[in-house]
Amino acid sequence: MGSLPETPIDFNLHPRVNSDDPVPPRPRPASRPHLLKDDADAIRVATELAAELARDAALRDREGLLPLREVDLYSQSGIWSINVPREYGGPGLSYATLARVIGIVASGDPAVAQIAQNHIAILGLIGIDATDEEKRQIFGWALDGLRFGNAFSEFGGKTVVDFQTRVVFEGDEAVVNGEKFYTTGALLSHIVPIVAIGDDGVYLVFTDRETPGLTITNNWSSFGQRTTASGSVRAIDVRVPKARAVKLQDVTEVPTVQGPISQIIQAAIDAGIARNAIDETIRFVTTQSRPWVDSGKDKAGEDPYTIAAIGDLKIRLHAAEALLEIAGRAIDRGLAEPTRENVSDATIKTAEAKVLTTQIAIDATNRLFELGGTRSTLAQHALDRHWRNARTHTLHDPVRWKFYHVGNFYLNGIDPPRHAWN
Numbered sequence: 114m115g116s117l118p119e120t121p122i123d124f125n126l127h128p129r130v131n132s133d134d135p136v137p138p139r140p141r142p143a144s145r146p147h148l149l150k151d152d153a154d155a156i157r158v159a160t161e162l163a164a165e166l167a168r169d170a171a172l173r174d175r176e177g178l179l180p181l182r183e184v185d186l187y188s189q190s191g192i193w194s195i196n197v198p199r200e201y202g203g204p205g206l207s208y209a210t211l212a213r214v215i216g217i218v219a220s221g222d223p224a225v226a227q228i229a230q231n232h233i234a235i236l237g238l239i240g241i242d243a244t245d246e247e248k249r250q251i252f253g254w255a256l257d258g259l260r261f262g263n264a265f266s267e268f269g270g271k272t273v274v275d276f277q278t279r280v281v282f283e284g285d286e287a288v289v290n291g292e293k294f295y296t297t298g299a300l301l302s303h304i305v306p307i308v309a310i311g312d313d314g315v316y317l318v319f320t321d322r323e324t325p326g327l328t329i330t331n332n333w334s335s336f337g338q339r340t341t342a343s344g345s346v347r348a349i350d351v352r353v354p355k356a357r358a359v360k361l362q363d364v365t366e367v368p369t370v371q372g373p374i375s376q377i378i379q380a381a382i383d384a385g386i387a388r389n390a391i392d393e394t395i396r397f398v399t400t401q402s403r404p405w406v407d408s409g410k411d412k413a414g415e416d417p418y419t420i421a422a423i424g425d426l427k428i429r430l431h432a433a434e435a436l437l438e439i440a441g442r443a444i445d446r447g448l449a450e451p452t453r454e455n456v457s458d459a460t461i462k463t464a465e466a467k468v469l470t471t472q473i474a475i476d477a478t479n480r481l482f483e484l485g486g487t488r489s490t491l492a493q494h495a496l497d498r499h500w501r502n503a504r505t506h507t508l509h510d511p512v513r514w515k516f517y518h519v520g521n522f523y524l525n526g527i528d529p530p531r532h533a534w535n
Contacts, residue, residue, distance in 0.1 A: 219385025337505025
């Protein structure tokens with residue numbers, strides 16, 4: 114994986130999150146990204162990238178700096194096309210490897226890792242729903258290094274699936290009108306795929322970032338995952354060629370692994386947050402913390418309760434990572450043979466992984482302070498970002514419903530629902 118030249122950060126010029134200052138479209142890449150060769154290459158690239166992202170992660174979080182250089186480095190790494198099928202020129206690596214790679218990247222900076230989430234999930238969706246011609250075009254964009262943002266969820270509506278954004282077709286054009294929120298990555302993307310309702314179903318409309326009528330607002334104000342380049346998208350009479358509107362299958366009627374693909378990426382990010390938090394806990398306890406007076410020990414790391422707590426966190430992290438791999442293999446089977454049984458199996462195994470990654474992310478980031486002691490809360494250490502990131506990202510969908518669907522499947526033989534949040 115190549116690297117980008119070091120440039121000092123000019124805080125007066127660098128775009129920040131939740132700012133009224135416009136962020137112009139990002140330049141398209143001058144060269145094609147690295148093409149991942151195999152699992153080992155993907156893991157090597159992710160490990161190098163994570164180390165690079167970790168260097169200024171605390172600074173970006175504290176100052177609310179959008180990760181311009183880091184996203185360019187990320188998308189040129191080849192990871193953004195990890196699931197492009199081999200028959201279309203991509204690496205076609207397994208979803209087990211994808212989950213491991215995303216977890217590694219997220220251990221460096223989960224906010225930057227999340228920026229690729231929708232891009233990668235969209236490529237999985239295209240592999241399932243698109244025609245051969247559409248696949249060649251869209252996979253080709255990804256292999257050329259173009260980044261897809263996200264214009265999926267909406268702020269209003271009775272539920273998350275109550276979409277108001279519409280698309281109509283006039284001659285050879287698709288015309289989109291609507292408003293989106295939680296648009297992770299759209300701000301720094303080259304292409305913004307918009308989910309819109311047509312007269313005959315749901316479409317994914319691929320819109321260039323600079324298309325007239327498309328406005329992207331940098332108004333993501335969450336206390337965690339601050340630098341994900343999220344915000345809102347407004348489309349007013351946005352016109353694109355009709356060929357860029359991909360008709361999506363009704364997943365309630367046709368079994369596909371679309372939901373598990375989206376979910377396993379989310380779960381992998383949480384696993385990465387947990388891994389980083391546990392590593393930070395170990396580092397802090399062994400270099401900064403004092404032993405408790407009642408322990409009779411000379412070092413904080415010799416405290417038997419602290420030792421046991423680290424053991425508990427590591428065991429649960431490894432269990433979560435193991436379930437991620439199991440879920441990834443199940444997704445691969447469901448992708449190859451999308452039967453109802455295989456899709457339900459992938460959905461349930463991914464839900465199980467999501468439960469464990471959520472729990473370990475929240476617990477690990479909380480226990481960091483318990484084991485590190487009061488001094489671990491000092492601003493100079495910037496450790497609060499781990500808890501804020503975990504608490505924010507794990508709210509993507511309610512884990513309490515995972516328990517219900519998993520239990521209902523095993524106890525009553527009821528297949529889990531199929532949608533992007535399950």
